[in-house]
Amino acid sequence: MVSKDQAIGGAILAVCVIVAVVYVLLVLFPAQIYGLLGTVTANTGNNIRLDLVLILVSIAFIAILAIGAWIGWTMATTPPPKPIEEITTEIEEKKEEEKKEEPKMEEEAVKPAEPAEAPATEEKTVSKKKK
Numbered sequence: 001m002v003s004k005d006q007a008i009g010g011a012i013l014a015v016c017v018i019v020a021v022v023y024v025l026l027v028l029f030p031a032q033i034y035g036l037l038g039t040v041t042a043n044t045g046n047n048i049r050l051d052l053v054l055i056l057v058s059i060a061f062i063a064i065l066a067i068g069a070w071i072g073w074t075m076a077t078t079p080p081p082k083p084i085e086e087i088t089t090e091i092e093e094k095k096e097e098e099k100k101e102e103p104k105m106e107e108e109a110v111k112p113a114e115p116a117e118a119p120a121t122e123e124k125t126v127s128k129k130k131k
Contacts, residue, residue, distance in 0.1 A: 009075020016069035020062055027058055 002010070026033055 003080035005080060006076050006078070009072045009078075011072070013069050013072030013076055016065045016072060020065040020069070023058070023061065023065075027054065
């Protein structure tokens with residue numbers, strides 16, 4: 001199941017890609033597109049300055065759409081975060097576990113230390129010296 005953020009990200013990605021493709025087609029093939037739509041345009045050939053501005057604006061517009069598509073892609077592929085309820089229950093469980101462990105540690109600290117037995121090697125060396 002896709003989360004809400006992923007669905008919104010996918011929609012942003014799709015819209016940006018579709019708008020970019022349509023825009024590029026309209027810039028590169030205006031007569032053919034307008035011909036398909038039934039609109040007639042007059043192309044005089046004196047549109048060089050307009051074309052230069054159009055190219056620069058097109059690059060900026062495509063860059064903005066690419067950033068939007070990237071944001072959409074990131075949102076669509078990022079897993080959703082954990083709900084806050086899960087995080088708070090995990091924190092509470094950890095605190096309860098720590099409280100349960102603290103009395104055990106105190107009990108161990110209160111027990112008197114038993115005297116350590118001497119290693120067997122020391123007894124052998126003492127008995128050898130007596131002989």
